[in-house]
Amino acid sequence: MNLSIGRKVCAARVDVVLKRLGGRVSGDERALVQGLVASAAEAGPGAELLTEPAGAPSPRVILSGWACRQRLLPDGRRQIFDLLVPGDMIGLAPGSLPLGQASTVSLTRTATVDASPLIVAAQRPSAFPAVARLVAATPAIDEERLMNHVVRLGRFTAYERVVHLLLELGDRLAAAGLGDKGRFPLPVTQEVLADALGLSVVHMNRILQQLRRESLIQMGSGHVTLLAREALETVAGP
Amino acid sequence: MNLSIGRKVCAARVDVVLKRLGGRVSGDERALVQGLVASAAEAGPGAELLTEPAGAPSPRVILSGWACRQRLLPDGRRQIFDLLVPGDMIGLAPGSLPLGQASTVSLTRTATVDASPLIVAAQRPSAFPAVARLVAATPAIDEERLMNHVVRLGRFTAYERVVHLLLELGDRLAAAGLGDKGRFPLPVTQEVLADALGLSVVHMNRILQQLRRESLIQMGSGHVTLLAREALETVAGP
DNA sequence: CGCCGAATTGACACGGTTCAATTGAGGTGG
DNA sequence: CCACCTCAATTGAACCGTGTCAATTCGGCG
Numbered sequence: 001m002n003l004s005i006g007r008k009v010c011a012a013r014v015d016v017v018l019k020r021l022g023g024r025v026s027g028d029e030r031a032l033v034q035g036l037v038a039s040a041a042e043a044g045p046g047a048e049l050l051t052e053p054a055g056a057p058s059p060r061v062i063l064s065g066w067a068c069r070q071r072l073l074p075d076g077r078r079q080i081f082d083l084l085v086p087g088d089m090i091g092l093a094p095g096s097l098p099l100g101q102a103s104t105v106s107l108t109r110t111a112t113v114d115a116s117p118l119i120v121a122a123q124r125p126s127a128f129p130a131v132a133r134l135v136a137a138t139p140a141i142d143e144e145r146l147m148n149h150v151v152r153l154g155r156f157t158a159y160e161r162v163v164h165l166l167l168e169l170g171d172r173l174a175a176a177g178l179g180d181k182g183r184f185p186l187p188v189t190q191e192v193l194a195d196a197l198g199l200s201v202v203h204m205n206r207i208l209q210q211l212r213r214e215s216l217i218q219m220g221s222g223h224v225t226l227l228a229r230e231a232l233e234t235v236a237g238p
Numbered sequence: 239m240n241l242s243i244g245r246k247v248c249a250a251r252v253d254v255v256l257k258r259l260g261g262r263v264s265g266d267e268r269a270l271v272q273g274l275v276a277s278a279a280e281a282g283p284g285a286e287l288l289t290e291p292a293g294a295p296s297p298r299v300i301l302s303g304w305a306c307r308q309r310l311l312p313d314g315r316r317q318i319f320d321l322l323v324p325g326d327m328i329g330l331a332p333g334s335l336p337l338g339q340a341s342t343v344s345l346t347r348t349a350t351v352d353a354s355p356l357i358v359a360a361q362r363p364s365a366f367p368a369v370a371r372l373v374a375a376t377p378a379i380d381e382e383r384l385m386n387h388v389v390r391l392g393r394f395t396a397y398e399r400v401v402h403l404l405l406e407l408g409d410r411l412a413a414a415g416l417g418d419k420g421r422f423p424l425p426v427t428q429e430v431l432a433d434a435l436g437l438s439v440v441h442m443n444r445i446l447q448q449l450r451r452e453s454l455i456q457m458g459s460g461h462v463t464l465l466a467r468e469a470l471e472t473v474a475g476p
Numbered sequence: 477c478g479c480c481g482a483a484t485t486g487a488c489a490c491g492g493t494t495c496a497a498t499t500g501a502g503g504t505g506g
Numbered sequence: 507c508c509a510c511c512t513c514a515a516t517t518g519a520a521c522c523g524t525g526t527c528a529a530t531t532c533g534g535c536g
Contacts, residue, residue: 146381189481202524
């Protein structure tokens with residue numbers, strides 16, 4: 001169930017989109033992005049983010065909260081393809097690439113806006129260069145991440161997988177202007193991380209403990225701190 | 239090192255492409271495909287298939303032999319993203335999706351042809367409907383396969399992974415007109431399968447033995463036979 | 477205070493890896 | 507035609523990374 005929310009809250013949040021657009025954002029683009037908040041909607045955890053209108057879901061941008069693309073197996077097992085953080089676009093290019101159309105579920109309370117205006121604007125690159133760049137690059141970025149995920153799952157140990165994912169999330173959140181210097185929000189349960197990394201919850205927990213014991217990371221109240229980025233990058237190349 | 243090869247051999251081989259185009263192939267399309275053999279080249283096992291011209295590799299179609307998209311880790315581990323069989327297109331949409339640009343290496347002696355004429359023809363869907371359909375669908379099919387691979391690696395047991403991959407390969411080869419009724423060529427070593435499925439060679443070997451012991455498959459001289467497709471599909475959903 | 481989901485812990489079983497050696501099959505040269 | 511070579515397939519045994527099961531503790535919230 002989507003509910004409209006206050007303009008004020010969202011206005012503060014669209015800056016993750018501006019951040020993702022990079023340094024050079026024209027005035028037109030800034031106005032375009034700020035206009036997005038009109039379509040803001042919130043969804044509770046567990047909500048499918050790409051349902052309406054059925055059959056032709058509209059693309060959206062996540063302003064706040066986390067989500068994931070996932071597949072559920074008949075026997076209840078779950079594989080998460082990708083974690084989605086504020087600033088990420090979903091449902092791009094309807095009917096095109098399957099990853100963009102995968103079941104997308106919110107993991108926390110999530111605020112999203114309609115991304116259609118961005119798609120439209122992207123068709124005039126001269127007027128909206130940064131938007132066009134982002135829209136064009138998104139499917140490739142997503143696919144690249146999926147490839148990294150395959151390597152993680154296929155050839156990394158549990159320990160390496162966790163480190164590699166944390167480094168990736170750190171980079172992505174920094175690019176969205178969230179978190180800084182190796183400290184960033186991680187508002188998901190260990191079960192979610194386990195389902196992304198193909199591990200059991202118990203083992204996920206033990207790996208995190210090990211990393212804390214080794215003083216490589218620090219966790220608390222929905223945030224992680226990477227204490228020794230160099231050491232971590234040695235474990236799982238950048 | 240690519241070498242031109244006899245026209246006659248290739249003429250017999252382009253039918254995998256026609257097969258992939260489906261039932262309705264116009265005369266123009268048939269002529270187009272048959273003209274591809276002019277650019278035929280062979281490569282030995284281990285050859286990189288997307289090298290020339292450097293920086294802007296031309297898209298190609300595999301006429302015979304198998305290849306794979308892979309990534310090598312600094313410590314020698316290898317993860318195979320996808321096995322490529324005759325009729326598959328590689329290097330599509332240069333500069334676009336990263337999967338299409340991944341390192342593509344032949345696993346057997348391989349014959350390929352330049353796929354550029356197909357890309358060009360695909361821009362006139364009315365004249366080349368089947369070609370346009372195939373070219374447009376290929377990136378999505380590849381990505382879909384990559385997603386299935388993530389699920390295999392993340393949430394399937396070794397046994398399930400092997401079965402799932404064999405079923406996939408059976409379907410794909412049937413679509414290319416190779417193999418029939420659950421019997422198809424599998425001209426790769428167990429090490430290749432292991433590197434695709436994230437297993438050790440030894441374990442790969444043991445799983446295959448188990449499947450033979452259970453009379454679910456049969457192997458020999460580079461071919462597999464799926465003896466009980468139903469049972470196999472029960473193990474790893476279609 | 478009591479509740480509930482999440483995090484944590486311990487014991488144990490098992491899947492999968494590693495190492496090391498052997499067998500088998502195809503190819504080559506003598 | 508056979509000896510030999512090489513790479514792939516196979517085997518055995520030991521090891522250990524991960525999963526499973528079942529409690530228990532923790533932390534936020536009504």
